[in-house]
Amino acid sequence: MAGLHKSEFKNPVINWVDTRLPLFTMMSKEYGVFPTPKNFNYFWNFGALAMVNLAIMIATGVFLAMNYTPNTLMAFDSVERIMRDVNYGWLLRYVHANGASMFFIVVYIHMFRGLYYGSYKFPRELLWMIGVVILLIMMATAFMGYVLPWGQMSYWGATVITNLFSAIPLVGNSIVTWLWGGFSVDNATLNRFFSLHYLMPFVLTGVIFLHIVALHITGSNNPLGIDVKSEQDTLPFHPYYTIKDSVGMCVYLMVFACLVFFAPNLLGHADNYIPANPLSTPAEIVPEWYFLPFYAILRSVPNKLGGVLLMFGAIAVLFVLPWLDTSPVRSAKFRPLYRPFIAVLVVAVVVLGQVGAHPPEGIWVVLGRVATVYYFFHFLVLLPLLGKLERPLPLPESISRPVITRGGGGGPLPSGAAAKPMEKS
Amino acid sequence: MNFNPKIILRALVGPLTVAGMLCGASLAAQAQEIELPHQSWSFGGLFGTFDRASAQRGFQIYNEVCSNCHSLKLAYYRNLEGIGLTEEQVKAIAATKTMPTIGDDGQPAERPATPADHFHLPFPNDKAARAANNGALPPDQSVIEKAREGGADYIYALLNGYGDPPPGMKIGDGLYYNKYFPGHQIAMPQPLQPDSVEYTDGTKATLEQEARDITTFLTYIANPEMEQRKAMGVKVVLFLAVMTGLTYAVKRKIWADVH
Numbered sequence: 302m303a304g305l306h307k308s309e310f311k312n313p314v315i316n317w318v319d320t321r322l323p324l325f326t327m328m329s330k331e332y333g334v335f336p337t338p339k340n341f342n343y344f345w346n347f348g349a350l351a352m353v354n355l356a357i358m359i360a361t362g363v364f365l366a367m368n369y370t371p372n373t374l375m376a377f378d379s380v381e382r383i384m385r386d387v388n389y390g391w392l393l394r395y396v397h398a399n400g401a402s403m404f405f406i407v408v409y410i411h412m413f414r415g416l417y418y419g420s421y422k423f424p425r426e427l428l429w430m431i432g433v434v435i436l437l438i439m440m441a442t443a444f445m446g447y448v449l450p451w452g453q454m455s456y457w458g459a460t461v462i463t464n465l466f467s468a469i470p471l472v473g474n475s476i477v478t479w480l481w482g483g484f485s486v487d488n489a490t491l492n493r494f495f496s497l498h499y500l501m502p503f504v505l506t507g508v509i510f511l512h513i514v515a516l517h518i519t520g521s522n523n524p525l526g527i528d529v530k531s532e533q534d535t536l537p538f539h540p541y542y543t544i545k546d547s548v549g550m551c552v553y554l555m556v557f558a559c560l561v562f563f564a565p566n567l568l569g570h571a572d573n574y575i576p577a578n579p580l581s582t583p584a585e586i587v588p589e590w591y592f593l594p595f596y597a598i599l600r601s602v603p604n605k606l607g608g609v610l611l612m613f614g615a616i617a618v619l620f621v622l623p624w625l626d627t628s629p630v631r632s633a634k635f636r637p638l639y640r641p642f643i644a645v646l647v648v649a650v651v652v653l654g655q656v657g658a659h660p661p662e663g664i665w666v667v668l669g670r671v672a673t674v675y676y677f678f679h680f681l682v683l684l685p686l687l688g689k690l691e692r693p694l695p696l697p698e699s700i701s702r703p704v705i706t707r708g709g710g711g712g713p714l715p716s717g718a719a720a721k722p723m724e725k726s
Numbered sequence: 727m728n729f730n731p732k733i734i735l736r737a738l739v740g741p742l743t744v745a746g747m748l749c750g751a752s753l754a755a756q757a758q759e760i761e762l763p764h765q766s767w768s769f770g771g772l773f774g775t776f777d778r779a780s781a782q783r784g785f786q787i788y789n790e791v792c793s794n795c796h797s798l799k800l801a802y803y804r805n806l807e808g809i810g811l812t813e814e815q816v817k818a819i820a821a822t823k824t825m826p827t828i829g830d831d832g833q834p835a836e837r838p839a840t841p842a843d844h845f846h847l848p849f850p851n852d853k854a855a856r857a858a859n860n861g862a863l864p865p866d867q868s869v870i871e872k873a874r875e876g877g878a879d880y881i882y883a884l885l886n887g888y889g890d891p892p893p894g895m896k897i898g899d900g901l902y903y904n905k906y907f908p909g910h911q912i913a914m915p916q917p918l919q920p921d922s923v924e925y926t927d928g929t930k931a932t933l934e935q936e937a938r939d940i941t942t943f944l945t946y947i948a949n950p951e952m953e954q955r956k957a958m959g960v961k962v963v964l965f966l967a968v969m970t971g972l973t974y975a976v977k978r979k980i981w982a983d984v985h
Contacts (some may be wrong), residue, residue: 551970
């Protein structure tokens with residue numbers, strides 16, 4: 302009969318469903334037998350970890366929302382009520398709050414993996430760009446979530462960040478009023494942020510779906526950054542990578558649990574346990590740690606509009622990264638110059654994070670500017686130049702070749718394969 | 727082209743390394759500025775629990791001293807069972823307090839509190855609180871341990887931090903010198919002196935003892951879930967440690983023929 306799917310499942314019920322809606326075939330194809338490069342290291346865990354993290358955030362968030370009141374007069378107390386009077390409410394909230402931090406840790410490592418192994422290059426440009434969209438949505442969601450407890454940092458953070466839009470010439474102030482739903486951050490703002498904070502994760506889920514679809518079209522990159530040549534280079538996703546991801550997940554959950562149970566407020570700011578007070582500005586307004594590098598870039602520019610543009614530029618530059626990097630070699634393993642520079646970039650971002658946590662005085666201003674300049678220099682000048690100046694190391698013939706030869710068998714080594722031992726788990 | 731990337735690299739790494747070191751140095755400098763003496767607390771560490779006797783003495787201090795000005799809005803009298811008081815004791819304590827209510831005649835009235843009530847408020851509103859306190863608002867203490875950098879150590883240090891200002895420092899009208907208060911000028915006069923309370927359990931009420939006890943009590947009030955949280959955490963982490971080991975073993979087995 303036309304249109305019906307030919308299912309290979311033996312179980313009659315599964316077969317009946319699969320014939321009409323081939324979900325089981327799809328799962329088996331995409332997560333069962335899906336051919337995956339055999340040489341992943343543990344950096345390749347972090348995509349799966351991010352998915353798990355999103356699921357945790359949605360699961361805890363739904364239950365928090367059942368007990369939260371998005372009203373300026375009640376929000377702070379309703380959060381504390383969750384902490385004190387809702388059964389395991391403290392667990393829900395601490396998991397959710399620290400889950401945001403874990404999400405950014407995981408995603409930043411995931412991005413570093415992409416940068417180091419050149420995962421953004423042909424043919425995965427769109428995959429990478431969708432990833433940058435995911436980052437932006439995550440940031441918006443996290444920012445609005447931080448406003449909800451309506452503490453001092455919630456209120457003043459919201460005020461500072463929304464005010465950034467006032468830097469836009471002519472229409473800036475109108476946009477800010479429109480965002481606030483009034484003439485200051487107030488009840489209307491809190492209400493809409495709650496609504497959007499609940500909506501965005503589902504948008505995020507949709508975009509992540511696209512991210513995975515795009516991934517399964519191109520296939521995964523790998524630590525050698527060379528294409529899969531034959532079936533020998535791959536393994537079925539299950540059980541090899543389901544179990545490898547599970548190892549990573551256990552370690553991730555352990556780190557997560559240590560934060561939640563033993564230091565639940567370590568990454569937060571004490572001031573957010575003071576109820577929001579529009580009449581009293583905290584000595585220092587500091588965003589959550591995962592925004593600090595961007596905050597530092599913002600403050601490194603003495604001009605408001607310039608700072609805002611540069612801050613958004615720091616992310617915009619990632620969008621065009623696939624075209625800024627002119628080197629055809631993906632993995633930094635084979636790029637002797639790119640490799641140290643990516644380390645410098647990491648140092649620069651960490652320095653920016655430190656700068657963002659301190660008042661812009663004295664040495665912090667200088668440090669912030671130096672690191673900001675390097676950040677943009679790295680992407681806009683170095684990457685286009687390096688591809689032309691660098692002499693990459695010889696690439697291995699295939700993914701499976703060095704693996705086999707290392708085992709002691711096989712003929713003479715291809716020159717590239719001998720360059721480095723395999724980075725295996 | 728006469729281009730040596732190594733020179734560029736050195737030119738970049740050098741300043742950034744220095745930058746990193748400077749970061750560390752100024753962090754250290756800042757830490758010095760607000761250094762709080764670190765105390766050892768019964769509730770500290772992975773297995774810490776609240777010292778019940780100390781927390782109960784702390785409640786006595788709150789009850790007799792702090793509660794004259796500071797509210798504890800988020801706490802209920804029933805929370806006192808968490809520091810080892812019995813249901814009967816809590817009922818008796820609550821019964822000595824009054825709650826505002828509306829009487830049968832529709833007029834504002836008062837009734838005795840029950841364990842299900844929030845703590846009695848010292849002032850009907852913030853304006854009344856300011857009017858009675860020289861314009862300053864005594865902060866609510868329900869989550870004060872979480873709301874101050876340094877937490878318990880800060881509260882303890884602040885209560886012990888009163889004294890004469892260093893020579894040359896001008897103290898504002900109605901303000902007091904405190905070594906650990908940000909800006910060193912605090913609107914609260916020294917709240918605890920030696921023997922501010924007479925402990926019912928006979929403990930000698932030194933200033934240090936009082937500060938330790940009220941800090942323990944306030945830490946409990948800010949984190950009533952702490953003991954349950956840590957106990958659960960130990961179990962969860964142990965479970966995950968075993969789970970990690972098992973999963974890794976299975977992983978090795980599955981991958982054995984691939985390597």
